[in-house]
Amino acid sequence: MRRLSLLAALVLTASLALTGCGSEPESEGVASGGTSQPEASTGGGDAAAENLSQDEMGVKFAQCLRENGLDVKDPEPGKGVMLKFGPESGMSREKVEQAMEACRKYNPQADSKPNPEQEANGRKFAACMRENGVEKFPDPKPGQRGIQIDKEAGSDPDLEKAQAACQSILAGR
Secondary structure, eight states, X not given: OOOOXXXXXXXXXXXXXXXXXXXXXXXXXXXXXXXXXXXXXXXXSOHHHHTSBHHHHHHHHHHHHHHTTXXXXXXXXXXXXXXXXXXXXXXXXXXXXXXXXXXXXXXXXXXOOOOHHHHHHHHHHHHHHHHTTOTTOOOOOTTOSSOOOOXXXXXXXXXXXXXXXXXXXXXXX
Protein backbone atom coordinates (compact mmCIF):
# COMPACT_ATOMS: atom_id res chain seq x y z
CA MET A 1 0.00 0.00 0.00
CA ARG A 2 1.44 3.38 -0.90
CA ARG A 3 1.90 5.93 1.84
CA LEU A 4 1.89 9.69 2.05
CA SER A 5 4.83 11.71 3.19
CA LEU A 6 3.39 14.53 5.31
CA LEU A 7 4.92 18.05 5.38
CA ALA A 8 5.11 20.44 8.38
CA ALA A 9 3.82 19.45 11.82
CA LEU A 10 1.44 16.60 12.09
CA VAL A 11 -1.67 17.40 13.76
CA LEU A 12 -4.57 16.03 11.98
CA THR A 13 -5.78 19.42 13.08
CA ALA A 14 -3.47 19.99 16.01
CA SER A 15 0.22 20.71 16.10
CA LEU A 16 3.46 18.83 15.54
CA ALA A 17 5.56 19.49 12.46
CA LEU A 18 5.31 18.05 8.98
CA THR A 19 8.07 17.60 6.36
CA GLY A 20 6.95 16.51 2.94
CA CYS A 21 3.47 16.09 1.64
CA GLY A 22 2.34 14.36 -1.45
CA SER A 23 0.09 11.58 -2.49
CA GLU A 24 -0.15 8.94 -5.11
CA PRO A 25 -3.38 9.14 -7.09
CA GLU A 26 -4.78 6.14 -5.22
CA SER A 27 -3.57 7.31 -1.80
CA GLU A 28 -5.28 9.58 0.65
CA GLY A 29 -3.95 11.33 3.70
CA VAL A 30 -4.35 14.12 6.15
CA ALA A 31 -1.69 16.41 7.55
CA SER A 32 -1.36 19.71 9.29
CA GLY A 33 1.37 22.22 9.86
CA GLY A 34 2.30 24.34 12.84
CA THR A 35 3.34 23.80 16.42
CA SER A 36 2.45 25.33 19.73
CA GLN A 37 5.82 27.13 19.82
CA PRO A 38 5.44 30.94 19.78
CA GLU A 39 8.02 31.76 17.08
CA ALA A 40 9.26 29.99 13.98
CA SER A 41 12.50 29.88 12.06
CA THR A 42 12.01 28.45 8.61
CA GLY A 43 15.53 27.67 7.58
CA GLY A 44 14.38 28.77 4.15
CA GLY A 45 16.24 32.06 4.24
CA ASP A 46 13.22 34.39 4.14
CA ALA A 47 13.92 37.01 6.82
CA ALA A 48 10.30 38.21 6.88
CA ALA A 49 9.04 34.66 7.36
CA GLU A 50 11.49 34.07 10.22
CA ASN A 51 9.81 36.81 12.29
CA LEU A 52 6.30 35.36 12.05
CA SER A 53 4.50 33.42 14.78
CA GLN A 54 3.50 29.81 14.14
CA ASP A 55 -0.07 30.89 13.41
CA GLU A 56 1.11 33.60 10.98
CA MET A 57 3.43 31.09 9.31
CA GLY A 58 0.50 28.68 8.94
CA VAL A 59 -1.59 31.36 7.21
CA LYS A 60 1.31 32.29 4.88
CA PHE A 61 1.91 28.60 4.16
CA ALA A 62 -1.77 28.04 3.29
CA GLN A 63 -1.86 31.18 1.12
CA CYS A 64 1.26 30.09 -0.73
CA LEU A 65 -0.14 26.59 -1.29
CA ARG A 66 -3.31 28.13 -2.76
CA GLU A 67 -1.23 30.40 -5.00
CA ASN A 68 0.48 27.24 -6.23
CA GLY A 69 -2.75 25.45 -7.09
CA LEU A 70 -3.67 23.52 -3.93
CA ASP A 71 -7.08 23.88 -2.34
CA VAL A 72 -6.35 24.44 1.37
CA LYS A 73 -8.07 26.56 4.00
CA ASP A 74 -6.37 28.99 6.37
CA PRO A 75 -5.60 27.26 9.66
CA GLU A 76 -7.44 27.96 12.87
CA PRO A 77 -5.19 29.62 15.47
CA GLY A 78 -3.06 27.04 17.26
CA LYS A 79 -4.16 24.15 15.06
CA GLY A 80 -1.88 24.26 12.02
CA VAL A 81 -2.70 23.80 8.34
CA MET A 82 -5.07 20.96 7.41
CA LEU A 83 -4.00 19.19 4.23
CA LYS A 84 -5.95 16.34 2.68
CA PHE A 85 -5.12 14.89 -0.70
CA GLY A 86 -6.79 11.86 -2.18
CA PRO A 87 -7.96 10.64 -5.55
CA GLU A 88 -11.07 12.80 -5.34
CA SER A 89 -8.97 15.97 -4.94
CA GLY A 90 -7.82 15.86 -8.56
CA MET A 91 -4.31 16.86 -7.45
CA SER A 92 -1.39 14.80 -8.69
CA ARG A 93 1.55 13.91 -6.51
CA GLU A 94 3.75 16.08 -8.71
CA LYS A 95 1.49 19.12 -8.26
CA VAL A 96 1.45 18.66 -4.49
CA GLU A 97 5.23 18.22 -4.31
CA GLN A 98 5.83 21.30 -6.49
CA ALA A 99 3.57 23.44 -4.31
CA MET A 100 5.18 22.14 -1.12
CA GLU A 101 8.65 22.94 -2.42
CA ALA A 102 7.56 26.41 -3.62
CA CYS A 103 6.11 27.15 -0.17
CA ARG A 104 8.87 25.55 1.89
CA LYS A 105 10.04 28.90 3.28
CA TYR A 106 6.68 29.28 5.06
CA ASN A 107 6.64 25.74 6.47
CA PRO A 108 7.40 26.37 10.15
CA GLN A 109 9.48 23.23 10.57
CA ALA A 110 10.60 22.24 7.06
CA ASP A 111 14.30 21.97 7.85
CA SER A 112 14.24 20.73 11.41
CA LYS A 113 13.91 17.35 13.05
CA PRO A 114 11.34 16.74 15.75
CA ASN A 115 12.56 17.19 19.28
CA PRO A 116 12.22 14.25 21.72
CA GLU A 117 9.02 15.70 23.21
CA GLN A 118 7.42 15.98 19.75
CA GLU A 119 8.43 12.40 18.94
CA ALA A 120 6.98 11.15 22.24
CA ASN A 121 3.78 13.13 21.65
CA GLY A 122 3.54 11.66 18.14
CA ARG A 123 3.72 8.13 19.55
CA LYS A 124 1.16 8.97 22.26
CA PHE A 125 -1.10 10.52 19.61
CA ALA A 126 -0.89 7.41 17.41
CA ALA A 127 -1.69 5.16 20.38
CA CYS A 128 -4.64 7.39 21.31
CA MET A 129 -5.94 7.27 17.73
CA ARG A 130 -5.84 3.46 17.81
CA GLU A 131 -7.52 3.38 21.24
CA ASN A 132 -10.27 5.59 19.81
CA GLY A 133 -11.11 3.32 16.90
CA VAL A 134 -8.55 3.98 14.15
CA GLU A 135 -6.85 0.59 14.48
CA LYS A 136 -4.55 1.07 11.46
CA PHE A 137 -3.14 4.43 12.62
CA PRO A 138 0.69 4.02 12.48
CA ASP A 139 3.36 5.11 14.92
CA PRO A 140 5.75 7.73 13.55
CA LYS A 141 9.20 6.44 12.63
CA PRO A 142 12.13 7.67 14.75
CA GLY A 143 13.34 11.08 13.54
CA GLN A 144 10.38 11.42 11.20
CA ARG A 145 8.67 14.78 11.02
CA GLY A 146 4.95 14.04 11.00
CA ILE A 147 3.18 10.73 10.59
CA GLN A 148 2.56 8.76 7.43
CA ILE A 149 -0.95 7.45 7.00
CA ASP A 150 -2.33 5.38 4.18
CA LYS A 151 -5.76 5.41 2.61
CA GLU A 152 -7.10 2.85 5.07
CA ALA A 153 -6.24 4.95 8.14
CA GLY A 154 -7.16 8.20 6.38
CA SER A 155 -10.63 6.98 5.46
CA ASP A 156 -11.46 5.27 8.77
CA PRO A 157 -14.97 6.32 9.87
CA ASP A 158 -13.67 6.91 13.42
CA LEU A 159 -10.90 9.30 12.27
CA GLU A 160 -12.63 12.59 13.12
CA LYS A 161 -13.94 11.36 16.48
CA ALA A 162 -10.51 9.99 17.42
CA GLN A 163 -8.80 13.15 16.22
CA ALA A 164 -11.02 15.28 18.45
CA ALA A 165 -10.27 13.03 21.43
CA CYS A 166 -6.49 12.94 20.83
CA GLN A 167 -5.66 16.33 19.35
CA SER A 168 -4.46 17.94 22.59
CA ILE A 169 -1.66 15.35 22.91
CA LEU A 170 0.21 16.82 19.96
CA ALA A 171 0.11 20.27 21.50
CA GLY A 172 1.73 18.78 24.61
CA ARG A 173 -1.38 19.12 26.76
